[in-house]
Amino acid sequence: MVRHLPILGLIILVAAAFAGGSSARAEYSLCNKTSYALSAALGFVEEDNLLTRGWWRLRPGECKKVISEEIQAGRYYVYAEAIPGHRGELKTWSGGTPLCVQNDSLFTLRDQSVCAEDPSRQRDFNGVDIAAEDGGNFTTDFTDENNFSTYQAQVAGIQRLLADVGFDIGAVDGQLGATTKSALRQYRRSRGIGQDGVIDDQVMDQLITEVNNEDAKLGFFFCNETLLPVWSAFAQPARNGEGYEASGWWRLEPSSCAKVRRGELSAEPYYVYGIMQAEDQELQLAGGDTEFCVSAVQFEARSDVACAESGFDVASFRRIDTGSEKAWTFVFRPEQFNAELSQATQ
Template sequence: MKDKLWKPMVNGDGAALTITRKLPGLVGLVLLALGAAGFGGAAKADYKLCNKTSYALSASLGFVEEENLLTRGWWRLRPGECKTVISADVQPGRYYVYAEAIPGHRGDLKTWSGETPLCVQNDSLFTLRDQSVCKEDPQRTRDFNAVDVTGEDGGNYTTDFTDENNYTTYQAQIAGVQRLLSDVGFDIGTIDGQLGATTKSALRQYRRSRGLGQDGVVDNQVIDALITEANNEDAKLGFFFCNETMLPVWAAFAQPADGSEGYRSSGWWLLDSGSCAKVRRGALTAEPYYVYGIMQAEDQELTLAGGDTQFCVAAVQFDARSDIACEESGFDTARFRRIDTGGEKAWTFVFRAEQFNQDLVQQADQPAPEPAPAQ
C-alpha cells in the first residue's frame, strides 16, 4: 500500500518547536496507541520512503521494537529517490514518519511532519530507544506523522513525501537538480521538473566547473555533489552559539520576526561545555540580534550579564513574539544582550564564565530594561 505525505510545513529560521506536554506521559499514550493499532501479528513487509519533492530530504522513522518505542534516522533522500528503511521482521501497526529539507536549501526550513513529538539526534545517524532524552534537550524533538499499516496492505508499504506539484519520481529528480543548482548560484529559470535548455546549460556549466564531466546528465554523482556544496555554503551562514564555560548553558535567542514588524524570542538550546549550535539559518540581516543564557552552577542558576532589552521566555521550550504582553500570555521576561553584527552574514556568540560572574543583586538595581524593539 502507498501513503502520500504531505504538503510541507514551513518553519521560520531558527524556529523552536513548542512542547506543551511532558514527554514521558506522551510516550505512554503513544505505546497504548501502538498496542491498539494491532502490533502482534507476524507479517513480512518492506517499508519504503519516496521523495517526490524538489528538495533533498533527511527522513526519520519511529516504530515499536521489543516493546520499546524506537526512532531511527537520518536517511538522506535525494529528490526522486525511494529507499527501503525496513526490510525484514516488520509487523502491522502504527509507525511515525518525519522529514525535513537539508539545510543547504535556501529559504525557510520546510518539514513534512505531524502532531506526535518524538526524539532524534540532531546532527548524525541515530537509533534511539529512550525517548526520555528530550526532557534534557528539547531541541532534539521533531513532530512526527502517524501512519497506520494493516495486515491487508500486502506486505509492502510506501510513504511518499509530496508537495503541491505532485511530481513523478523523475520530475522530482529534475526539479531537485534545478533547486540545488539555484541554491549554489546557477540560473535555471523556473523550477518545473522539466529538463529544458536552460537547465541543461546550467548543469553542463556546473559539471565542467566542478570536474564532473562535460555533459548535462542528471545522475547521483552530480546530485550528491550539489547537496554537499549547498550544505557547505549554508554552514558558513547564520547565527551560532558556543559554550566555552565548564558548565552547561541554557541559551535563548531573539531575532527579527519573519515577514512582519517586531522580534520573536525562542529557546532553549542546551549547550554542554565545549559544544556549539546554530540558532538561525541563512545570511544575517543588518538588524541587531539578542542573546540570553543561564549557566547551571551547582545549586544556583547564573544569568548572562549585560542584558538591556526585555523579551518573553518560559520555563519550557518556547517561541514568542515581541508584540504580546508576556505575563498575560503565560510567559516570564528576561533581559537579553544586544548583538550588532555589523552587516556580517554569520556571527558566533561565545558564552564564557566571566559573562555570568555578575552580582545578581546589582542587576536588579539597574534601570528598567528597554522594551523589545520593533522593526
C-alpha cells in the same frame, strides 16, 4: 532548538501487493517526491520499546529501503526535513508526535527519555498505520503541492539545487527544458564532472555537498565554554520585517555549540540570553539591555505582545551588533554570568 515551519507537505502511505505469494518478505521504503533533498527518520515499536532511527538521505526522486525485515502491523512514525543548504525557511514533513533524534549524526535510539530535557532533539513525527490485512511492500511518499512523479522530483531537485548555488533557473517545475540543461552543463563543466546535461547521483551529491558546506559558514551560533549546562535563547528580526521574535531553548552542554539562526545575517542587531545551571541556583546572563518575553518551556514570542498578559515571563537580552558579518558566534563564558565581571569585560 530547531524551528520547524510546515509547508503544504503530504505524507502518503502506498501499499503494494506481493507478487511472490506468502513466502515474500515485506519491506518498508521511503520515497522523496519533492524538489528538496531530505533527511528522513523512522519510529517503530521493537521488543515493546519505541525506537527511532535515522538519518536517511533521500535525493529528490529517490526511494530507499529503511526496513528489510518482515513488517509487523501497527503504527509507524515518519519524519523528514529539507537539508540545511536549501534557501529559505527549513521545510519539514511532520506530524503531531514528538520523538527523539540525534541532530548531527546517524542514530538508533531505544530510549525516548534521552531528549526529555532537550527540545532541540525532538521532532514531530507523523503516524502511519499499517494493518495486518494490507500485506505487501509498504512505501511512504513525501510529497508537496506539486504532486511530482519520481522523475519530475529528480528534475525539480536539480533545478532547486542549481538555484541554491546561484544559477538562474526560473521556475522549479520538474521540466527538463533548455534553461535547466544549459545550467546543468555549465555546472558540470565548472566542477570537472563532465560536459553533458545528464542528471545522475554524482552531480546531485556534488550539489548537495556544496550547498550544505556553504550553509555551514553562515548563520548565528552559540557555544558554551562554561563547565555547566547553559539554556540559551535568541531574538532576531521577525520574518515579516516588523519587530523582533524571541525563541528558546537550546540546551548547550559544556564545550558544545548550536546554530540558532540559518542563513546569511542581516545588519540589524541580534539579542542573546542564557541561564547557567548550577547545582542550587540558576545564573542569568548579565549585561542585558533589552527585554523580551520568555517561558519556562520551549517558546516563540514576538516583541509586540504583552508578555504577562500572554503568559510569558520577561528577561533582559544582551545586544549583539554583527555589522556586515555573514556569520557570528556568541560564546557563553563563566564571567558573563557575574554582573560585576561581565561589566568589566564587555
